[in-house]
Amino acid sequence: MSDARILYKFMPYDTLRLQSLIQGYFWFSQISDLNDPWEHQLKWPTQMTFDDFKAFVSHISQLNGHKRREEAIKAILAVAKQSADDQNETLNMQLVKWKENFRELLERPLIFSASAAWNNPLMWAHYCNGHTGFCLGFDSAEILLGEHADDAWYEMTYSDSRVDVIEEIHGNKSPSIEDTDNMVGKALVTKAHWWNYEREYRKLDWEPSKENKIEINYSGLKEVLFGLKVSDESVQTIKSILGIKNPDICYYKVALSKYNNSFLFDRELV
Structure with a gap:
């Protein structure tokens, strides 16, 4: 379950994302579409006793x-x-x-991901097309509508090793296929330690349909942040789309910190 009050969805600024905001939907992703080649990989023994x-x-x-x-x-x-x-x-x-x-x-479940970290430059570089995109900050309890609205958020575990099959089968006495305490669930919420900057949370759809779109709950959208390199025109376009959906959204532009010696970002109202 998520302990984060606000979760962030990072997006590049492009026609596909603008269309999704206008129509009001996100996507669940297939495992094969994710950017970590070690996603869902278990550690298997070479031989079995x-x-x-x-x-x-x-x-x-x-x-x-x-x-x-x-x-x-x-x-x-x-x-x-x-x-x-x-x-x-x-x-x-x-x-x-x-x-x-x-x-x-x-490979069966679909995944919807968000982050608890809006101020990490790597997130903006990797998921917002080199700081030219934006991110949406939602109340974590109100991010989606429909059948997945009340699905649990799972906080990712970042580890130096994959989930070990032998350890799991000898140590887990009451597994459940949709419980992240078993080796299948653990594999879906465990990533290599070098991804820990993402501070990722996930929702898992265990019974996916052909339609992987999920409806956005705009009343839960609290803030929008724009990358360092986003143009003024792009800012106005996003504000015109989302202002109709929720007039109470706060808008910020990411900025280099002026007040401390860290490499994290600050933000300024726009």
Whole structure:
């Protein structure tokens, strides 16, 4: 759940984004569209022991209910009866199969991201086309309308290592497929430590439809910030679009700090 009161959506200034503001929608993103190649990648073992196999089967069965638990017991007993050579072959084949199944599972959810940091120059450089874009500051509880309005925000964890499958299956006793306490959920809200400047929060859509647009709640839009290199004309265009949606929005232009020795930004009313 988000502890951040205001979350920011960074956007480049282009026709597509202007059209989305006029029509009042954001997009959920597919995993494959995200900019981190390590997104959703689990740490898998190179080989699996019989104990690992039992733990994995038990872990999966808890995700799928009583019927799967009965199937799990049968699967464990069947492998237990095999010779050592046959057992190793079965375990290696099962490891390959599980890798593929979990890859598909982890690619299923759609993601909507926002940030708790408006004043980091890297965010403006990376997500606002070199400081020529803008960002929208929303009340985190009022950013969306429709079925996803009340979905939880998940704060990203920044780590030096990927989520370890073996550690998870031996250590997690009550997984749930849509719970970020299990290895699937953890993988979706864990990124490498060098992304920590983003201070990212996410909403996850576990049952995506073909339509990945989500309606903006303009009453929750509290402020708009413009990048250092945004033209006056672009500022007026954004203000004319959003002023109709919510006349109480505050508008700021990002500025180099005049009062301290940091490399973070200040902001000035426009």
